[in-house]
Amino acid sequence: MTVYQAPRGTSDILPEEQAYRLYIEQKAADIARLYGYKRIDTPVFEDTELFLRGVGEATDIVQKEVYTFEDRGGNKLTLRPEGTAPVCRAYLEHGMQNLSQPVKLFYIEANYRYERPQAGRYREFRQFGYEAIGDSDPALDAEVIDMAWRFFVSMGINNLHLIINSIGCPNCRPQYLEKLKAYYTQGSQTLCNDCKTRLEKNPLRLLDCKNETCRLLASTAPRSYEHLCPECAEHYVNLKKFLSVLGLPYEVDHCLVRGLDYYTRTVFEIQPEIEGAQSTIGGGGRYDGLIEELGGKPTPALGFATGIERIAANLKRQNLPVPGLPGAVVLVAYLGEAAREAAVKLCGELRKSGCAALQASGGKSLKAQLRQANSAGVRYTVIIGDDEIKAGTVQLREMTTSEQKNVTPQELKEILLGK
RNA sequence: GUGGGUAUAGUGCAGCGGUCUAACACGCCAGGUUGUGGCCCUGGAAAACGAGGGUUCAAAUCCCUCUACCCACCCCA
The missing domain is CATH 3.30.930.10 (Bira Bifunctional Protein; Domain 2)
Structure with a gap:
């Protein structure tokens, strides 16, 4: 609670x-x-x-x-x-x-x-x-x-x-209000209580009372646009x-x-x-x-x-759709302490060049990190592990097609920022 | 200010006096693949049933009070 x-x-x-x-x-x-x-x-x-x-x-x-x-x-x-x-x-x-x-x-x-x-x-x-x-x-x-x-x-x-x-x-308006008051004073016994006070306080409001009998009266009341x-x-x-x-x-x-x-x-x-x-x-x-x-x-x-x-x-x-707000385009996942450092660095670089990047939250299995990517709705996931560090590349996975390839940092930036 | 309704996990709800150690769905977490999401399967965390009082052998379930929210009137967007 x-x-x-x-x-x-x-x-x-x-x-x-x-x-x-x-x-x-x-x-x-x-x-x-x-x-x-x-x-x-x-x-x-x-x-x-x-x-x-x-x-x-x-x-x-x-x-x-x-x-x-x-x-x-x-x-x-x-x-x-x-x-x-x-x-x-x-x-x-x-x-x-x-x-x-x-x-x-x-x-x-x-x-x-x-x-x-x-x-x-x-x-x-x-x-x-x-x-x-x-x-x-x-x-x-x-x-x-x-x-x-x-x-x-x-x-x-x-x-x-x-x-x-x-x-x-x-x-x-004053002359019109007089006419209106005169009209309503005649029919005042059928007015609802609210309208009785309106008659004194704010006669114009008599016209939009929702009470049925008041509406009936209003329908034949003097019309402002005729006065x-x-x-x-x-x-x-x-x-x-x-x-x-x-x-x-x-x-x-x-x-x-x-x-x-x-x-x-x-x-x-x-x-x-x-x-x-x-x-x-x-x-x-x-x-x-x-x-x-x-x-x-x-x-x-x-x-x-x-x-x-x-x-x-x-x-x-009316079930009218509104355009969704754009989210991040890439999530950076990593495995191991060395890769973590690389991931932090890569995220920083991506953001610096204007690419909306999410860093996977720490200490989780790759499976969990990909789940995170999925629910964030990113288009790509970058995966960095010991193998990639050694090779000086990263895995780039396209989420909708599940296609994944090894790319160099240069290629990565071209794909994410270029075009 | 006046009237009506509702209050149970994060959300939506089931339960209508003992079988409630409170169900189900979605969501969340984890496992099913020692580095791979969405579907599926399995498990887990999460609710002292709005608060307080009363009735009863027994209350989420009945009664009272309070509070909050929703809806309507007034008025307005």
């Missing part, structure tokens, strides 16, 4: 799991490059204030899910629960408003949220995201959505749905136009709202076809007010983020 275990909601990423992670991160970076997004890394922790202002004080994330602590200098810090606010902070801190706009960034990072873990939900989880800051062009919205979609398509994940909606801006101001309406029409131009199979869902306060206008989600929880694999939207909220001048922006663990889960569910 182990004494210690990884803290709740966290897990070790074991070697066999790394192939998934690396594959996903590599693809994320490939797509970023394809669209001209440059990588940024921000600190794991930030001033607590950044998330209060950025994510929204009223959100669940900030209210009950944040890991907050004070350091020895008395600074109030918070483990980053999401990626957008820190990127915007960096944008402002480094004067990126002086770069040519929009500034296109992407990140791959761990996030921390204190929640009850369950399938696809962890306290430490990894996401990657794309952010485009400094441009309100709906074509840019379409571009970010296109990136997200292309990523999933290139991963081979199928049966995905792209859901979009527009939730307006500070000009038109947009002229600017937002035009933006939304153009967004749909560009999505069509790009050939993206979007579905409009007036019930799609997102949990972070900063979203304006475009919101979107990508959902796999599974029943039950954690239906969202990725999502994002526009956050035209966030930079200003953080102390910059009014700056339109939008982004997309997705969870690496959830992507991996989908890959596994």
